[in-house]
Amino acid sequence: MDREKYGILIVDDEESIRRLLQKELANSRREIHAAADGAEALAMVRNHWFEVVIMDLWLPDVSDLELLIRIRESIPHIEVIMITGHGDVDIAVEAMKLGAYDFIRKPFDLDRLDLIVEKAHQRALLSRENAMLRHSTSQGKDQVRFIGNSQAIRDIQFLIDKVAPARIPVLITGESGVGKDVVARLIHQRSPLAANPMIVKNCATLQKELARSELFGHTKGSFTGADESREGLLSFAHDSTLFLDEIGELPLEVQASLLRALETGTYRRVGEKEERKVNIRYLFATNRHLADEVEKGRFNEAFFHRINAFSIEIPSLKQRKEDLPLLVDYFLTALSPDNTSYRIVDRAMSCILSYNWPGNIRELRNVIERSIILAENGIISERCLPREMVESAEHTEAVLTLESVEKQHILKLLDFHGGNRQKTAETLGISRKTLYRKLNQYAIE
Numbered sequence: 001m002d003r004e005k006y007g008i009l010i011v012d013d014e015e016s017i018r019r020l021l022q023k024e025l026a027n028s029r030r031e032i033h034a035a036a037d038g039a040e041a042l043a044m045v046r047n048h049w050f051e052v053v054i055m056d057l058w059l060p061d062v063s064d065l066e067l068l069i070r071i072r073e074s075i076p077h078i079e080v081i082m083i084t085g086h087g088d089v090d091i092a093v094e095a096m097k098l099g100a101y102d103f104i105r106k107p108f109d110l111d112r113l114d115l116i117v118e119k120a121h122q123r124a125l126l127s128r129e130n131a132m133l134r135h136s137t138s139q140g141k142d143q144v145r146f147i148g149n150s151q152a153i154r155d156i157q158f159l160i161d162k163v164a165p166a167r168i169p170v171l172i173t174g175e176s177g178v179g180k181d182v183v184a185r186l187i188h189q190r191s192p193l194a195a196n197p198m199i200v201k202n203c204a205t206l207q208k209e210l211a212r213s214e215l216f217g218h219t220k221g222s223f224t225g226a227d228e229s230r231e232g233l234l235s236f237a238h239d240s241t242l243f244l245d246e247i248g249e250l251p252l253e254v255q256a257s258l259l260r261a262l263e264t265g266t267y268r269r270v271g272e273k274e275e276r277k278v279n280i281r282y283l284f285a286t287n288r289h290l291a292d293e294v295e296k297g298r299f300n301e302a303f304f305h306r307i308n309a310f311s312i313e314i315p316s317l318k319q320r321k322e323d324l325p326l327l328v329d330y331f332l333t334a335l336s337p338d339n340t341s342y343r344i345v346d347r348a349m350s351c352i353l354s355y356n357w358p359g360n361i362r363e364l365r366n367v368i369e370r371s372i373i374l375a376e377n378g379i380i381s382e383r384c385l386p387r388e389m390v391e392s393a394e395h396t397e398a399v400l401t402l403e404s405v406e407k408q409h410i411l412k413l414l415d416f417h418g419g420n421r422q423k424t425a426e427t428l429g430i431s432r433k434t435l436y437r438k439l440n441q442y443a444i445e
Ligand SMILES: Nc1ncnc2c1ncn2[C@@H]1O[C@H](COP(=O)(O)OP(=O)(O)OP(=O)(O)O)[C@@H](O)[C@H]1O
Pocket: 145, 146, 147, 148, 174, 175, 176, 177, 178, 179, 180, 181, 182, 183, 287, 361, 362, 365
């Protein structure tokens, strides 16, 4: 269905009425379809994306209000307008109680019907928007920043710009805290679907037995505990992006069905035979090595190849330390509570540069946030950094610089020989003159 238009379904067994309504309600923002009976209507509701249904109370194949109930159960955001004859007041009232939006009597006041349809459409939009927002995250509309000037980050920025407008699924990989969420948000924000909120689900939070139902929805009574029918995430994500985080945790049994949804654009609710159509852009993220998981039989191979067709790998922070100065600046500004500008002393900066950041950017963000609190007069010194970090930086320095290794070694030997420089030089296999030069260089008294 054309995304610029909204869908109306007219359900009436009389062809003349279907024709009349189709003709009279037509305008450029509406796409109008018609069904002759309840069975056809239900099938169409599942296959198209309607906002408004206008239906006759007296249909040949379904009892009174059953169709209304089944439509609302099937697609909760749809608003239903009932067509009633004389003497149907009681049943019309009953219909309203069951969730019908309004009713209109025959013969029609077409202007009034037009107005009711418009209002019903507004309400359908609103309830769908609310449902989507409930499944998206609060940061949805904030502008996200992806800071960095390393080649790796520039390559990723290029990939994001290229892939955002395309519809293909993207797999984002990288260690924890490396920026996978940021990349997913950027892709969504730069895609043609950006007007709708991105639907986000962390697969690690899915209960194994309920995962299928959470994704695809279920019908009433389809399993023990399914007291009501329910929409799944795919339905909320229609015309938007579905971001499945930690996809490595998605139960194996559900992966094949999701692969089918990716390939055909259709899915089935648990307990339902009919397929439903959706238009979704899929994003996936994981910090697992999925190829290994496939090897071990823990991840569906075909599904892996499908989602891995376009992947973006974000390198860890220690592999792109050249991004640190920019990131530090960025967080110092972004996290500054009162626009104070902070200065970071050289020694603190070298700790930051030599630390290996196992928690990646998330850890850096936390460290900067903490250092801002501990800063004095806007100056961030080593004292404002976590102690383990400073110690590990010293440790790394000691291990890594040849000079400091040499200095430690000379100090040890001097100590061993009771300060005797001649013996120390001999043990080291160097001349006394060279030793004096080194003592001088390392400021050893
Ligand atoms: N390049 C970047 N520029 C600015 N902020 C970033 C960047 N990368 C990550 N961040 C910030 O770092 C934090 C962690 O990033 P994010 O949540 O995207 O990591 P992740 O890879 O999804 O981690 P996890 O695997 O734990 O879910 C967030 O606050 C995010 O805004």
